[in-house]
Amino acid sequence: MVLDSGDTAFILVATAMVMLMIPGVGLFYGGLVRKKDVVSMIGLSFLALALVSVQWVLVGYSLSFGTDIAGFIGGLDFLGLRGVGMGAGDATIPGLLFMAFQLVFAGITLAIITSAVAERVKIGSFIVFGLLWTTLVYDPLAHWAWGGGWAGQLGALDFAGGTVVHISSGFGALALALVIGKRIGFGEHDMEPHNIPMTMLGAALLWFGWFGFNAGSALAANGLAANAFVVTNTSAAAGALAWLFASWVKGKPSALGMVSGGIAGLVAITPAAGFVDTMSALVIGAVAGVLCYKALLFRVGKGLDESLDAWAVHGVGGLWGALATGIFAVEAVGGYSGLLQGNVDQFVAQVIGAVAAVVYAFVVTYALAKIVDSTMGLRVTEDEEYVGLDISQHGEKAYA
Numbered sequence: 001m002v003l004d005s006g007d008t009a010f011i012l013v014a015t016a017m018v019m020l021m022i023p024g025v026g027l028f029y030g031g032l033v034r035k036k037d038v039v040s041m042i043g044l045s046f047l048a049l050a051l052v053s054v055q056w057v058l059v060g061y062s063l064s065f066g067t068d069i070a071g072f073i074g075g076l077d078f079l080g081l082r083g084v085g086m087g088a089g090d091a092t093i094p095g096l097l098f099m100a101f102q103l104v105f106a107g108i109t110l111a112i113i114t115s116a117v118a119e120r121v122k123i124g125s126f127i128v129f130g131l132l133w134t135t136l137v138y139d140p141l142a143h144w145a146w147g148g149g150w151a152g153q154l155g156a157l158d159f160a161g162g163t164v165v166h167i168s169s170g171f172g173a174l175a176l177a178l179v180i181g182k183r184i185g186f187g188e189h190d191m192e193p194h195n196i197p198m199t200m201l202g203a204a205l206l207w208f209g210w211f212g213f214n215a216g217s218a219l220a221a222n223g224l225a226a227n228a229f230v231v232t233n234t235s236a237a238a239g240a241l242a243w244l245f246a247s248w249v250k251g252k253p254s255a256l257g258m259v260s261g262g263i264a265g266l267v268a269i270t271p272a273a274g275f276v277d278t279m280s281a282l283v284i285g286a287v288a289g290v291l292c293y294k295a296l297l298f299r300v301g302k303g304l305d306e307s308l309d310a311w312a313v314h315g316v317g318g319l320w321g322a323l324a325t326g327i328f329a330v331e332a333v334g335g336y337s338g339l340l341q342g343n344v345d346q347f348v349a350q351v352i353g354a355v356a357a358v359v360y361a362f363v364v365t366y367a368l369a370k371i372v373d374s375t376m377g378l379r380v381t382e383d384e385e386y387v388g389l390d391i392s393q394h395g396e397k398a399y400a
Helices: 005-030 035-065 095-117 123-146 150-154 162-180 196-218 223-249 255-269 278-301 310-328 344-375 382-387 389-394
Strands: none
Touching: 005 035, 005 095, 005 196, 035 095, 035 123, 035 389, 095 123, 095 162, 095 310, 123 150, 123 162, 123 344, 150 344, 162 255, 162 310, 162 344, 196 223, 196 255, 223 255, 223 278, 255 278, 255 310, 278 310, 310 344, 382 389
16 A cells, blocks of 8 residues: 555554553552552553563564464564564555554553552562563454454454453453452551542543544544544443443442543443444443443452452453444444344354453463462562552652
8 A cells, every 4th residue: 555644644643642541541540549559550551561662563563463373373474573664554554653553552451451460569570470461462362353363354343452452451450360369458448549630630641542542443544533533432421421320329429430431431432433333332331331330349349359440441341342343333334234233243253252352361361470470479578568569669659
């Protein structure tokens, strides 16, 4: 194809917007932890970006988008970005730009999974785990869906990362939390968020950046990008209101719940953004808000310390979004029809793709976490956890 300056400019901006989501995750999570751990929590998101930026250009991009090997993983065609240049490839943007756009997707996925280890992970162990996880969990899933792997061959749709980003990080977080264990005093002592406005600021950055995430996945400045933009905002708004009203029934209308619902709506529309219309987005977002709220209540009731609810919001929301794509897809938007238009095969493909991603992400994450824990230890010591990771891991304080 021939390079298009408008498309290139659009994806450059979209890439920068998605990059901004990564510190947005850090702020979202940072406000939810205690003040002795906020530097650590925000720092983990920046660390995720740095780790993936190096891993992706060395091997990750090639494993995700290289020549298909048995439908499971890409080859080493693009090792060290060999052959990835400034010219157009299969799209009207430079190959290097497509690589960078996919890089920030991988970066935010690793940042999301830090939810599971908040306030108790050793930084060295997280570095090793993060590199292993991105290589052995994220890269294969990206190849399955987008790089010519079996899920794409089957016909499973994932416009911008419902399975690749959100199911992988959400169910990976659940597995990681089971391995690392609860924070000391969890369920016995006060562990309320120390700064809800910080979390709301993080949510605002995520909502803003998500337009680059979803609209940018059209890979062109066109009508499909416009549709993705509109349905993204619509689903987020419906999710925010649904969670707000659901929490209001049980007491006060929670501002934290409202922004969590907005994120749930954004997660759920991600795989569907290029395949559904605006009215469907209303339903997808509203269901996500209630469903993810109920998942959070279930997690709390079970006493599971998946600290910041990546599983409840990203895992459950991503799973719903993947299935909803198979229900609500309309041919007039992205050329695919779903269950409501009589296409049972599309729904079946979505179920198979989503369930496979859930099982693979959970099982492999659990195994990797066990290996790192048994060799290096995932957790800080009890004294270090009591003092707080800001001081024990970084030698810094968030607040004087």
